[in-house]
Every structure is written in structure tokens, then in C-alpha cells.
Amino acid sequence: MKKKLRDFIFQELIFVAEPGQFSDDDDLLEAGLDSMGIMRLIMFIENEYGVTLPDTEIEPSNVQSLNALEQWILRHKKG
Amino acid sequence: MSISKEDILEKLNPADSFTLAMDEEIRKDGLAGNFGCFALRLSKAPDIAMLEQRINEFCQRFPVALSSLQQIGKRHYWCKRDNPPPVFFLHHCPENKLEADFQQQTIDTIINHKQAREFAAPIEFHLLTGVTQHIFFIRWMHVFGDARSADLILKYLCTTDEVQRQQFGLPVTPPLVDVQLGKYRWWQKINLLWKGKRYIDQLDSLESIQPFHSGLAPQRMNYSIQKLSVAQTNQVLKLAKEQVGLTGTSLYYIGCLMRALEIMHPNSDGAAYCVPYAFNLRKQRAMAPMTGNHICALFAQAPRAVVQDRKALFAHLKQQNANVIRQQMDYAFLPLMWAGSWLSLAEYGKTLRLSYGSGKERSSFWFSDVGRMDVPSDSFPGATITDLFYACQVTTPPGLAFLSCIYQNQLTLSYNFAEPTSNVEQMAQLHQVVLAQLLGEPE
Numbered sequence: 001m002k003k004k005l006r007d008f009i010f011q012e013l014i015f016v017a018e019p020g021q022f023s024d025d026d027d028l029l030e031a032g033l034d035s036m037g038i039m040r041l042i043m044f045i046e047n048e049y050g051v052t053l054p055d056t057e058i059e060p061s062n063v064q065s066l067n068a069l070e071q072w073i074l075r076h077k078k079g
Numbered sequence: 080m081s082i083s084k085e086d087i088l089e090k091l092n093p094a095d096s097f098t099l100a101m102d103e104e105i106r107k108d109g110l111a112g113n114f115g116c117f118a119l120r121l122s123k124a125p126d127i128a129m130l131e132q133r134i135n136e137f138c139q140r141f142p143v144a145l146s147s148l149q150q151i152g153k154r155h156y157w158c159k160r161d162n163p164p165p166v167f168f169l170h171h172c173p174e175n176k177l178e179a180d181f182q183q184q185t186i187d188t189i190i191n192h193k194q195a196r197e198f199a200a201p202i203e204f205h206l207l208t209g210v211t212q213h214i215f216f217i218r219w220m221h222v223f224g225d226a227r228s229a230d231l232i233l234k235y236l237c238t239t240d241e242v243q244r245q246q247f248g249l250p251v252t253p254p255l256v257d258v259q260l261g262k263y264r265w266w267q268k269i270n271l272l273w274k275g276k277r278y279i280d281q282l283d284s285l286e287s288i289q290p291f292h293s294g295l296a297p298q299r300m301n302y303s304i305q306k307l308s309v310a311q312t313n314q315v316l317k318l319a320k321e322q323v324g325l326t327g328t329s330l331y332y333i334g335c336l337m338r339a340l341e342i343m344h345p346n347s348d349g350a351a352y353c354v355p356y357a358f359n360l361r362k363q364r365a366m367a368p369m370t371g372n373h374i375c376a377l378f379a380q381a382p383r384a385v386v387q388d389r390k391a392l393f394a395h396l397k398q399q400n401a402n403v404i405r406q407q408m409d410y411a412f413l414p415l416m417w418a419g420s421w422l423s424l425a426e427y428g429k430t431l432r433l434s435y436g437s438g439k440e441r442s443s444f445w446f447s448d449v450g451r452m453d454v455p456s457d458s459f460p461g462a463t464i465t466d467l468f469y470a471c472q473v474t475t476p477p478g479l480a481f482l483s484c485i486y487q488n489q490l491t492l493s494y495n496f497a498e499p500t501s502n503v504e505q506m507a508q509l510h511q512v513v514l515a516q517l518l519g520e521p522e
Binding site for chain 1: 364
């Protein structure tokens with residue numbers, strides 16, 4: 001899952017010189033993930049994983065890193 | 080000047096053509112054209128030789144900066160010139176003039192300078208110096224680039240290391256509008272085109288409110304810059320997050336201006352506020368493409384009754400934005416821009432501006448948010464950047480463009496307006512109401 005998220009984020013949303021050096025805990029918001037990017041990312045996740053991520057849960061703690069994103073998706077996949 | 084196909088440097092992409100149609104519309108109003116501007120206040124006179132060297136280097140690497148916009152057949156192209164235009168200008172305040180007056184008058188002259196489109200330089204750099212006040216001013220034709228282009232060019236000029244400067248503009252890619260359009264098969268493009276058309280038709284079912292409709296012909300552009308303190312900026316960002324969520328800072332600014340206009344002009348005609356805004360197709364922090372427009376457009380629309388209820392307004396704008404992205408309306412404007420680029424400028428301008436049916440102006444005001452500007456304050460050649468603002472031209476109606484950026488944790492709002500349609504006093508009053516809305520103060 002993280003590989004797909006990583007590919008989408010670095011191919012479509014944020015430029016980082018060396019994506020391989022970007023760890024799963026590094027801060028995506030610091031790296032430039034903006035409001036439009038977050039919306040696109042959510043749409044990608046919903047289409048890709050068949051989950052619905054509630055607007056009320058769009059918070060920094062859920063989108064801050066690849067690990068946080070994965071946890072957020074898994075919580076809804078289980079539910 | 081006779082032009083042949085061998086002189087073509089670049090053709091316009093569909094988003095460039097979109098801004099060209101707006102250039103034509105602004106020129107039809109009798110104003111200078113569709114220009115954007117960045118102004119940097121500097122701590123002292125900069126290192127002029129170094130600045131000039133970087134500007135020259137930039138123009139050599141990106142020769143479209145010295146080109147001429149020419150029409151060949153029905154289309155427009157950036158073409159080589161026999162004699163490159165001057166792009167760097169020095170303006171020094173005479174001893175007998177107040178520096179603040181000199182700067183204001185000089186910027187006013189630069190912004191309002193009228194020139195045939197094919198003679199105008201795609202980008203100009205002006206350095207205004209005095210004894211104590213210094214401004215570096217960039218004016219660019221919107222057809223040449225969007226605000227992110229100007230931001231990248233500014234960063235290029237502020238990059239000391241030559242090897243790092245070489246990284247700007249890399250990797251070389253086709254226009255991102257074309258890249259995005261290329262992801263769709265032909266039937267998907269047609270599907271998107273109709274989606275876009277239905278989206279616009281739906282917007283047009285409500286007549287747009289025109290707060291500054293006075294019937295007076297515009298004579299010149301003016302601007303009013305308002306900088307918020309760090310504490311005010313933090314308060315605005317906190318409220319934006321609370322009320323519109325992590326995905327909606329720009330929507331918060333738009334909503335606050337809608338509400339301020341409604342408070343100040345409750346009797347203006349129309350049923351809803353309708354505001355176009357662009358989103359950039361470049362990846363965040365990308366250093367390419369340097370020039371050209373890589374944008375697509377969206378609209379924020381809110382009926383008058385919704386605007387009157389603050390909580391309902393932000394919930395509405397947030398939901399509208401989410402729906403638009405969920406339904407992929409955000410990319411639906413791309414094939415419309417592609418199709419529009421084949422129209423004459425007059426037809427395209429009319430299509431972009433006027434509602435189907437009523438034939439009235441669709442936009443209540445223009446909006447652009449460049450977000451956080453992260454050019455380091457100590458990176459300018461030989462001086463420190465103390466302040467920064469952003470300005471642009473706009474058609475009349477709507478006669479108002481509302482721009483925002485954050486620099487050094489301070490939100491700067493730029494009200495760009497056509498005189499005599501509106502005036503400085505009106506903008507000062509408007510800002511007071513906008514500020515109260517941004518800070519969530521009780522009415």
C-alpha cells in the first residue's frame with residue numbers, strides 16, 4: 001500500500017529530489033503537500049482502496065506521513 | 080516585423096491561450112493587458128551588477144523571455160526578435176521627491192504602461208532605488224507564465240550557487256496541461272468536455288453578483304496592499320482550518336471576501352457570488368516548468384442567502400470543492416481550454432466571461448492565492464527581502480482581483496481594482512470588513 005501511495009504522491013503531487021531518501025515517517029506537509037494535493041490524494045485512496053475517508057477526519061495527524069496515511073486507510077478498511 | 084515559421088520559439092499551450100484571451104479583454108477595456116507583478120521591498124540597494132548578471136543569464140537560458148508574442152494565422156506563438164527588448168530597468172528617486180511618492184508613481188506607471196502586445200517584453204525587471212527605500216519589481220505578461228513561474232524566476236535570481244541555478248527548468252517537460260490531457264482517450268476527453276460544459280451551465284443558472292458595477296469605464300489599474308501581523312495571520316490560519324478544514328485555506332479567504340462584499344453592497348444585483356480560481360498542475364516544490372501557464376480553473380459559487388450565514392457559507396464552499404474534485408470537475412476545464420484555444424480571441428473572451436443565457440459577467444471577482452512564498456529573505460543579491468506583495472490586472476467587470484500570499488509568516492492581501500470604477504477609499508473600507516471576517520470578529 002505504501003509503495004502505491006508513495007508513487008502517487010511523488011509522481012503527481014510533490015517534487016522531492018530523491019524520493020528514495022524520503023522515509024515513511026517524514027513530514028508530507030513540510031514537503032509541500034497542500035490543500036489541493038490532499039484532496040487529490042484522498043480521491044486516489046478512495047478509488048484505489050474502496051474506502052470512504054470522512055471529511056471530518058482530514059487532519060494533519062492523518063495525512064502527515066506515509067505511515068499515518070496507511071494507518072488512516074487501514075482503520076476504515078477494517079470498519 | 081515580418082514573421083516566418085522559422086522564427087517560432089514556442090507555441091502557446093491551452094492555458095496560455097486562456098490568459099491571452101483575458102489579455103485581449105483587458106486591453107479592450109483600455110487598460111495595459113493581462114500582467115502579473117511581484118514587488119519585493121529590500122533592506123538596502125542590492126548588488127546591481129550581480130542582479131543584472133543573473134537576469135541576463137536567466138534570459139539566455141530561457142530565450143522565450145526575450146521573445147515577441149506574434150499571431151501567425153489564427154494562432155499565437157512566441158517568436159524570436161531581431162533586437163531583444165530591454166528587460167532590466169533602473170529607476171532612482173530624484174533628490175527633490177519623497178521616496179514613497181516616487182515609488183508609488185513609478186510602480187503605477189509600470190503597471191499601467193500600454194504597449195502593443197507584440198512589442199511588450201514577456202517579462203521586465205525594475206529596480207527602484209532611493210536613499211532609504213528600495214523595491215525590486217517584476218512585471219510579466221500572464222501569457223508568459225503563471226504566478227508559480229514568477230516565483231521560480233525569483234528563486235532563480237536569488238540562488239547564489241551556479242550549479243543549483245542550472246537545476247531550474249529541469250526536467251524539461253511538455254506543458255502540463257497537455258500532459259494531463261494526454262492521459263485521457265478521445266472519448267474520455269469528450270466526456271470531460273461535456274462535464275465541463277454542464278458544470279458551467281449549472282453555475283450560470285444563478286446570475287452573478289457584481290459589487291463594483293458602476294457603468295464607469297476603467298481608466299487605470301490601482302492596488303491596495305494590506306499586510307497582517309504574525310499574530311493576525313496565525314489567527315486567520317487557525318480559523319480557516321477550523322471552519323473549512325485542512326483542505327480549504329483559499330476557500331476561507333474567498334468566503335470572507337464574499338461576506339465582506341455582501342455586507343458592504345447588500346443591494347447589488349444578482350443571485351450568487353461566483354469566483355474563478357486557478358490551481359496549479361505543477362508538483363509542489365518542483366523547479367520546472369519555469370515558463371508558461373500550467374493551470375486549470377475551478378469556481379467557488381455561493382448563493383446570497385448562504386453568504387449571509389457564515390457557518391453555512393464555509394460548510395457550503397468546503398462541500399462544493401469536495402464534490403467538484405470527487406466528480407473530476409477539476410480537470411473538466413482542460414478540454415474546454417483546449418477547445419477555446421481554437422476560437423478567435425474575441426469569441427473566446429466572450430465565452431470565458433459571459434454567462435450562457437443572461438450574457439452577463441460570470442465572475443464576481445478574480446482570486447489567486449500563491450500560498451507561502453519561501454524565497455529566503457537573505458538570498459537576494461546584496462540585500463535582504465523585508466516584504467513582498469503580488470499584484471495583477473483584471474477585466475471590468477468585475478473590476479476587482481483579490482490576491483493573497485504569506486511571506487515570513489505574514490499574510491499579505493492585495494486588492495487590485497480599476498479606477499474610477501472603484502477607488503482607494505472603498506478598498507480601505509472593504510479591507511476593514513474583510514479583516515473582521517478573516518479574524519472571525521462578531522459583526
